[in-house]
Amino acid sequence: MIPVTSFEGKNIALFGLGGSGLATARALAAGGAHVSVWDDSSTARENAFAEGFFPVDLHEADWSVFSAFVLAPGVPLTHPKPHWSVELAQKAGVAIIGDIELFCRERAIHAPGAPLIAITGTNGKSTTTALIAHILREAGLDVQMGGNIGVPILELEPPAAERVHVVECSTFQIDLAPSLDPSIGLLLNLTPDHLDRHGSMENYAAIKQRLVAAADYAIVGRDDAWCEAIFQGLKQAGRSVVGVTNSRPQALASVCYDSGRLRRAFALPALKTLEEVLFDLSRAENLRGAHNGQNAAAAFAACERIGLPHDEIGLGMRSFPGLAHRMEQVGKRGAVLFVNDSKATNADAAEKALASFDNIFWIAGGRAKAGGIEPLRPLFGRIAKAYLIGEAAEDFAATLEGEVAFERCGTLDAALAAAADDAGESDAPEPVVLLSPACASYDQFANFEKRGDAFREQVGLLLKDEGEQGALF
Numbered sequence: 121m122i123p124v125t126s127f128e129g130k131n132i133a134l135f136g137l138g139g140s141g142l143a144t145a146r147a148l149a150a151g152g153a154h155v156s157v158w159d160d161s162s163t164a165r166e167n168a169f170a171e172g173f174f175p176v177d178l179h180e181a182d183w184s185v186f187s188a189f190v191l192a193p194g195v196p197l198t199h200p201k202p203h204w205s206v207e208l209a210q211k212a213g214v215a216i217i218g219d220i221e222l223f224c225r226e227r228a229i230h231a232p233g234a235p236l237i238a239i240t241g242t243n244g245k246s247t248t249t250a251l252i253a254h255i256l257r258e259a260g261l262d263v264q265m266g267g268n269i270g271v272p273i274l275e276l277e278p279p280a281a282e283r284v285h286v287v288e289c290s291t292f293q294i295d296l297a298p299s300l301d302p303s304i305g306l307l308l309n310l311t312p313d314h315l316d317r318h319g320s321m322e323n324y325a326a327i328k329q330r331l332v333a334a335a336d337y338a339i340v341g342r343d344d345a346w347c348e349a350i351f352q353g354l355k356q357a358g359r360s361v362v363g364v365t366n367s368r369p370q371a372l373a374s375v376c377y378d379s380g381r382l383r384r385a386f387a388l389p390a391l392k393t394l395e396e397v398l399f400d401l402s403r404a405e406n407l408r409g410a411h412n413g414q415n416a417a418a419a420f421a422a423c424e425r426i427g428l429p430h431d432e433i434g435l436g437m438r439s440f441p442g443l444a445h446r447m448e449q450v451g452k453r454g455a456v457l458f459v460n461d462s463k464a465t466n467a468d469a470a471e472k473a474l475a476s477f478d479n480i481f482w483i484a485g486g487r488a489k490a491g492g493i494e495p496l497r498p499l500f501g502r503i504a505k506a507y508l509i510g511e512a513a514e515d516f517a518a519t520l521e522g523e524v525a526f527e528r529c530g531t532l533d534a535a536l537a538a539a540a541d542d543a544g545e546s547d548a549p550e551p552v553v554l555l556s557p558a559c560a561s562y563d564q565f566a567n568f569e570k571r572g573d574a575f576r577e578q579v580g581l582l583l584k585d586e587g588e589q590g591a592l593f
Contacts, residue, residue: 121146122278127227131185133178135205136192137164140437143272144190144219145173156181178205183212192215194294218296220289223273225299231279237422238300240289240331241308241341244257248308249288250443251419255436256284268293270586274563279572289320291327304422305335308414310346336360339421341414342374343367364417366410375421377401377413382420399434406442406449409476445572447473451579456543458579461556462572467495470558474499479548481539484586486559490514493519493558500524505542507535511563532571536578
């Protein structure tokens, strides 16, 4: 835990008592603050009471006594309209901040300049965060990873000169962290997302930009117009910035993913360029696909900036286990690879997995999102056969009819058994049984994690069957 000493002896209001909210309340109390907590949910208030906090209805509170208001990142700050607690804080002139801001203040007080790598972007930020943390740990550094991934930031160990914090930041967290100033800031990409909470793409991009604008060293994706504009703006302002890209192999001042390799081009006199090959990404089994090419390029740039030699970065990439439920390789039987991509709850997410493999025995279905799997039609040629489950089975069957062989299986266990049998009879070099549902899970599972856990467990049982030659990863 990081005790928040910057508010010692002061009264703090806090709204939102989920995982990060409770962690923040604990950290404030440990630092000597007097915390008035509240949540609209009676269950959340009961959980806080069980931990020794006495909920105070902020509707009725005297806001003049509060030195700050700490807001959970999931609570609307501006759009579609400010939460009632935000309006009360604004009316009273009380500063509204979040847990990332509290961390930044503790870092400034107790360990100014301590290494902080902060990562944001619409897609890929969790993989990039986990990859950077893994590479640094494998190199023997003291690493703390958290924020929007895994552990709430205030439950990590405190900042220190020889300790690297690798922190994933959502837009909501950045918006509540005015003093966020990372040693290395990464902005991977920008596509429309959460616009109901930000009002416009311009507002969304402006919030993301803050993270790299305040960084000592910025790493910015160059594969979309929004990020390219931010990259060029930082460069023209004379800031320390490097680009990363998976679509512009000739880009200078950038780490590029191209044809399976990470590379970098340098300008030489007489309009010549020199190419430096940094790493052969085909050696990293859990970083397949062009989307992971951008993630790996960003991680390489960050770890290089920290001071790691290229061979150590490469070793970390090769041993990276990937994230659970995101193109997670869970086992192999003979030549057949089993991949858990349960996190793919819509077609856009499933597209990345389908584009990363060939000879796919695809398990798909659940509760469908708008548009179904029609956007995946250009990738149908990669699919050997589809195994359809859940409520979406008939709709998906109609889309696949005449294009891809399919079987209506109903349940995940039936689909896995059928797909494993068919893949085992394939003469392809590496048939892939891929759970990438392109659907929400809650017709049959509580969430995508439960669905992915069930797939992993069922693969384990399959590989333990008598006479089977296989291995769990």
